[in-house]
Amino acid sequence: MELEPTAAMPKITPAPHEKDGAPGFVMTNLSELVGWGRKYSLHPLLFGLACCAIEQITAGMSRFDIARFGAEVFRASPRQADLIIISGRVSNKMAPVIKRLHEQMLEPKWVIAMGDCASCGGPFNNYAIIQGVDKIIPVDVYVPGCPPRPEALFYALTRLQDKVQKFGLGVRQG
Amino acid sequence: MTNITTEKLKTRFPDAVLGVESFKGETTVTLKADSLLETARFLRDDPDLQYNLLLDVYGMDRHRLGLSPRFAAQYELFSIPKNRRIRLNVPIAGPQAGNGALPKIDSVTGVWPTANWLERETYDLMGIEFAGHPWLHRIMMPRNWVGHPLRKDYPLGGEPVNFSFDKDNPRFAHLGKQIMAGPSFHSELAEEMDEEGHLIINMGPQHPATHGVLRLAVELDGERVVKIQPELGYLHSGFEKIGENRRYEQFIPYCDRLDYLAPMSNNLGYVMTVERLLDVDVPQQAQYARILLVELQRIASHLVWLGTHAMDVSGTIHALLMYAFNWREKILDIFEMVCGARMTTSYFCVGGLRWPLPGAFQDAVRHFLTGFYPDGINEFEGMITNNPIWKSRLQEVGYLSAEQAIALGVTGPMLRGSGLAFDLRKAQPYSGYDRFDFDVPTSDRGDSYGRYLVRMEEMRQSVRIVEQVLNKLKPGGPHKTSDRKVVLPPREEISTSMEALIHHFKLVTEGFKPPKGQVYGLIENPKGILGFGVVSDGSAVPHRLRMRWPSFVNLQATDTMARGGLLSDIVTIIGSIDIVLGEVDR
Numbered sequence: 172m173e174l175e176p177t178a179a180m181p182k183i184t185p186a187p188h189e190k191d192g193a194p195g196f197v198m199t200n201l202s203e204l205v206g207w208g209r210k211y212s213l214h215p216l217l218f219g220l221a222c223c224a225i226e227q228i229t230a231g232m233s234r235f236d237i238a239r240f241g242a243e244v245f246r247a248s249p250r251q252a253d254l255i256i257i258s259g260r261v262s263n264k265m266a267p268v269i270k271r272l273h274e275q276m277l278e279p280k281w282v283i284a285m286g287d288c289a290s291c292g293g294p295f296n297n298y299a300i301i302q303g304v305d306k307i308i309p310v311d312v313y314v315p316g317c318p319p320r321p322e323a324l325f326y327a328l329t330r331l332q333d334k335v336q337k338f339g340l341g342v343r344q345g
Numbered sequence: 346m347t348n349i350t351t352e353k354l355k356t357r358f359p360d361a362v363l364g365v366e367s368f369k370g371e372t373t374v375t376l377k378a379d380s381l382l383e384t385a386r387f388l389r390d391d392p393d394l395q396y397n398l399l400l401d402v403y404g405m406d407r408h409r410l411g412l413s414p415r416f417a418a419q420y421e422l423f424s425i426p427k428n429r430r431i432r433l434n435v436p437i438a439g440p441q442a443g444n445g446a447l448p449k450i451d452s453v454t455g456v457w458p459t460a461n462w463l464e465r466e467t468y469d470l471m472g473i474e475f476a477g478h479p480w481l482h483r484i485m486m487p488r489n490w491v492g493h494p495l496r497k498d499y500p501l502g503g504e505p506v507n508f509s510f511d512k513d514n515p516r517f518a519h520l521g522k523q524i525m526a527g528p529s530f531h532s533e534l535a536e537e538m539d540e541e542g543h544l545i546i547n548m549g550p551q552h553p554a555t556h557g558v559l560r561l562a563v564e565l566d567g568e569r570v571v572k573i574q575p576e577l578g579y580l581h582s583g584f585e586k587i588g589e590n591r592r593y594e595q596f597i598p599y600c601d602r603l604d605y606l607a608p609m610s611n612n613l614g615y616v617m618t619v620e621r622l623l624d625v626d627v628p629q630q631a632q633y634a635r636i637l638l639v640e641l642q643r644i645a646s647h648l649v650w651l652g653t654h655a656m657d658v659s660g661t662i663h664a665l666l667m668y669a670f671n672w673r674e675k676i677l678d679i680f681e682m683v684c685g686a687r688m689t690t691s692y693f694c695v696g697g698l699r700w701p702l703p704g705a706f707q708d709a710v711r712h713f714l715t716g717f718y719p720d721g722i723n724e725f726e727g728m729i730t731n732n733p734i735w736k737s738r739l740q741e742v743g744y745l746s747a748e749q750a751i752a753l754g755v756t757g758p759m760l761r762g763s764g765l766a767f768d769l770r771k772a773q774p775y776s777g778y779d780r781f782d783f784d785v786p787t788s789d790r791g792d793s794y795g796r797y798l799v800r801m802e803e804m805r806q807s808v809r810i811v812e813q814v815l816n817k818l819k820p821g822g823p824h825k826t827s828d829r830k831v832v833l834p835p836r837e838e839i840s841t842s843m844e845a846l847i848h849h850f851k852l853v854t855e856g857f858k859p860p861k862g863q864v865y866g867l868i869e870n871p872k873g874i875l876g877f878g879v880v881s882d883g884s885a886v887p888h889r890l891r892m893r894w895p896s897f898v899n900l901q902a903t904d905t906m907a908r909g910g911l912l913s914d915i916v917t918i919i920g921s922i923d924i925v926l927g928e929v930d931r
């Protein structure tokens with residue numbers, strides 16, 4: 172049934188185009204377009220190690236809201252993630268597990284070392300802790316801080332987005 | 346003052362008691378190793394003693410103290426009915442140096458089942474063997490690790506730190522390359538599990554509901570849990586070893602990073618223990634400020650528990666996680682105002698507070714309280730207390746009776762959720778808790794829902810304490826002790842007084858040196874009883890730093906609680922224990 176327009180329901184007319192001709196195309200190249208798509212849809216792995224992981228969770232909560240950067244969909248399976256945030260100290264026992272998680276992620280994939288521990292061992296220079304996760308997997312962005320504030324993580328994320336944008340198509344990381 | 350415990354022990358076992366020592370109000374009884382089990386049973390069962398709670402078991406390497414034999418096992422006992430403590434010190438004769446053979450002592454798991462993991466840890470890190478232990482395997486370090494890190498002849502390890510870095514220097518050519526720390530370790534679990542008729546599944550260490558890098562091997566019969574074997578140590582960071590290589594005051598920042606959801610409480614537990622060792626008096630106002638901040642911390646910690654628990658149990662209550670973190674943010678803002686850090690606060694120092702409270706502090710706390718209480722808490726309760734999904738996932742799940750809880754060494758809200766009103770803030774008040782009114786909430790349910798009710802009520806009680814402290818808190822006045830042997834003199838004094846300058850120099854270059862002795866401080870953390878054992882050899886570095894972390898001990902109850910339940914209940918149970926992996930693995 173169609174409604175008769177009445178006086179109470181004004182008829183909506185579309186705004187007139189400034190120029191004639193439908194806006195139908197945009198000039199870019201495929202690699203930039205894909206990079207643009209990738210950088211705003213990073214899927215981090217749902218994975219936390221130590222104190223920094225709490226700040227990582229906080230970054231996802233409403234006050235800081237990582238969704239503003241398009242990276243709020245934390246995936247629980249490494250096969251669905253393209254970003255792993257190493258948020259905490261990496262012990263000798265955990266190292267093989269992290270390496271395997273990283274290997275399970277599909278390419279292209281990126282790594283953020285969040286906090287001093289993940290970057291260089293932090294205050295734990297001892298028998299148990301690996302002095303930086305870059306000894307076992309390649310790191311794209313390091314975030315200093317103990318723990319870094321969520322804003323610092325966001326800065327790292329935007330730096331990573333720049334990198335992702337330039338990454339290009341069909342490049343192998345392996 | 347006669348001590349009934351030592352008197353009784355001496356009359357009953359005249360040959361077993363080698364000595365009794367008293368230091369700073371704590372009694373240590375040295376026992377002969379071969380009569381340990383007998384005395385342990387007596388201590389637990391004698392109606393006048395009733396040491397039913399074994400708080401801690403740890404090893405001592407007394408090599409550098411010049412004592413013989415080199416190794417000793419120590420046991421911290423607590424009698425809940427009599428509200429008394431005692432420490433057993435049991436020197437172990439036998440093989441003293443490396444090459445495979447380990448000193449051996451009887452296991453007390455038969456007397457206090459909680460000793461199970463504590464003894465495994467001692468075996469792993471100190472290399473003491475416990476005869477009769479049900480399953481003596483490494484718990485923190487990988488199974489194929491060589492050596493026992495807490496022994497004094499085991500180096501701290503680590504790498505030399507390069508303060509300048511030249512990437513063209515061939516010395517650093519290996520950096521950034523893919524080097525593995527060691528061989529990869531596959532499942533070493535399930536040795537005792539029945540793989541024939543049952544299904545064994547692995548949960549973690551990367552799993553959304555294990556609150557960190559906890560790994561569980563679960564033996565299933567259909568959907569029912571037959572046995573759970575947790576595997577720990579994925580976040581083992583060697584805190585105790587670090588503590589034994591740092592000066593006393595240098596360890597304070599490390600405390601923040603253990604139970605990173607409750608840094609203020611950890612700080613308080615540690616500084617109180619060191620203060621007792623040093624006999625330092627803390628100004629009244631600083632004590633009050635400490636209580637206030639610790640209670641806020643309790644609320645913040647419970648909020649994280651609530652949010653993540655609700656999230657695990659039912660993904661649909663995601664909003665609750667957001668709300669909980671929002672309130673927590675407001676508490677973190679107060680912490681940031683006080684010390685500049687949100688999480689790793691290190692605000693308490695030995696002798697008081699590191700800085701005075703800022704001027705707007707009280708208003709900020711009042712502002713938080715008006716919003717949070719009662720509306721904030723009521724909102725949470727309105728969302729879930731009667732929510733059918735919440736109830737059906739929590740009620741009758743993870744039952745733990747009070748007897749089981751005590752036998753397993755469970756403390757904190759979990760013990761109170763089993764119906765026992767045991768709270769150290771009441772039983773052995775510290776830092777001036779006895780001046781404030783508050784109740785100890787309990788629940789007789791003993792299941793996850795009971796623990797939920799207890800924690801919600803605890804937040805209310807914390808608000809009550811905070812309100813009372815606010816009324817007593819006066820701005821101004823000293824915020825730390827004036828004992829110049831312990832705290833740095835104020836800046837003005839240094840430029841006018843030679844003495845102050847000397848104190849400053851001494852403290853910065855050498856640190857303070859407590860007298861020789863051993864203390865073990867306890868505090869009621871949000872998750873249970875936290876203990877710091879400090880053995881001083883008279884130098885500025887502790888000879889032994891032992892920590893009892895509540896989640897580690899509480900986690901041991903998982904197997905008991907989950908047996909016979911459904912696989913999906915494990916998520917509820919882990920959530921209701923409220924673990925933090927930083928303190929489980931330390």
Ligand code: SF4
Binds near residue numbers: 260286316319602
């Ligand atoms: S960098 Fe600091 S806050 Fe982060 S995991 Fe390490 S110790 Fe914890």
